[in-house]
Amino acid sequence: MITKERALSIVNGFKDRKILVIGDLILDRYLWGDVERISPEAPVPVVEVREETVNPGGASNVGWNIASLGAETYIAGVIGEDHNGELLENLLREKNIIPLTVKDQNRPTTEKTRIIAVSQQLLRIDRESKNRLSPEVSKRLVEMVKPVVDRVDAIVVSDYGKGVITAEVMDFLKGSGKPVFVDPKPSNFGLYKGITIMTPNRKEAYQCVKADREEAVEEVGRRIMEELGIDTLLITLGKEGMALFEGDRVVRIPARAKKVFDVTGAGDTVVAVLTLARLSGANWLEAASLSNYAAGYVVGEIGTASLTPDRLVALVPE
């Protein structure tokens, strides 16, 4: 569905792209340790922490993917007035990403902490607020991205449902005239009318139109397109790959993963590569295929893998 030669020429264009990612910023924290005993205080294991790592998550992981692939990357969102907010901003700058953050004193920076021992996750601890942004903060966010929107080739909306993507934000983005690529949250389905394309996974697609399980993916996709008034849609199907809808045409793209270790973040990689490829001259089928190769690679890596342009081209067979 894409030749090596085309992949090479498309990926070569990535370095000239400028992309704005906007959405729910998350700080992903990992505590790696060992368990040797049960606590005397309660019947729970005691984890001795060996190492601690932090990564950009949520919308900032989408931006990280885009920056690793060589494009100029802006990430817009909301953080709290806290240490984690500063940490996240610094992480982004380290990765060559320009942060456009609004500080909200009424919410913490979203943080997800995983405690991992004996090669498995024992616990996840979330600190977050899922309240919709106040009109005042929402306005500040729009003001912040306004001067950047004119400079970018496309906008990626990475909606994790933590309240940053509001009607006001979406109306502004759609009014900018730039292509808008959305990784959606079903509860915000109504906000996505008239976007360029969205990339729900199977579960999200079914939730968007309240489809029951017996309904075929093809039918669900058609209903989504009709309700949003859009003519392209990409539904990701986990180990079954993806379904690309273009007008009346539906194409199934089989999954490419050789080994599967960790499927988290695969959806972030899909929307990142789809956007860059489309803006670099790919047709929709080429862009989707390339994003499918990219996702097949990241699910085979432990932790959040950063994909480089060379590695991406190498995934496409001669």
Ligand SMILES: Nc1ncnc2c1ncn2[C@@H]1O[C@H](COP(=O)(O)OP(=O)(O)OP(=O)(O)O)[C@@H](O)[C@H]1O
């Ligand atoms: N088990 C798997 N085997 C092979 N490929 C996979 C597997 N899981 C995911 N993929 C690849 O990743 C893509 C996106 O996966 P999926 O549909 O699970 O998205 P998602 O649920 O949005 O992911 P995320 O956890 O990042 O939100 C798929 O289209 C496929 O290319």
Ligand SMILES: [Mg+2]
């Ligand atoms: Mg997803």
